Amino acid sequence: DAGITQSPRHKVTETGTPVTLRCHQTENHRYMYWYRQDPGHGLRLIHYSYGVKDTDKGEVSDGYSVSRSKTEDFLLTLESATSSQTSVYFCAISETGRHGYTFGSGTRLTVV
């Protein structure tokens, strides 16, 4: 989507290795979010940020950490990847938090 990019788009990694996914925005929006999408579960919030260096946990945060050192970048790190973290990860941004997010195109992560 224009204004928000995720990298990489696809990644295969081995169990136990660290992985970092990047979300970059050019909209200068305050709020940024990381979600994962899994069959039967829809989209579940992992972590979110409401400003630079201000982050908080979502409903499925175990095994994940985030960092936001500048407005445009929100990083999601899997400290030690497990097979249960195989998923599609979406980043989203919002200016007000109230009128809908803009989502990135997603990162498909496979942990083998």
Added chain:
Amino acid sequence: DQQVKQNSPSLSVQEGRISILNCDYTNSMFDYFLWYKKYPAEGPTFLISISSIKDKNEDGRFTVFLNKSAKHLSLHIVPSQPGDSAVYFCAASSGNAGGTSYGKLTFGQGTILTVHP
């Protein structure tokens, strides 16, 4: 616990007919509701929303209805078109403007809509 539920995993309709997608929620603190549409290999895109002070919001072929007493919302698509075939997610949020929890969305599981020509 699933605070937002879409109990129909899939829905199939004929082109030109009405599509009705349903969503139920349990958290009475939710005061803003949204629908998103998702095509394969793409991120979800915002479709339509409704505040809890309203019971209906319309945008072209899309109308969202909110029944607060039943904690139920629905999305009507009339007339349905083959290009509407996608996964539809409902989402809900609560919170005060500008607060740290503002805008956190809770999503349902999604409903796959297939519109046949």
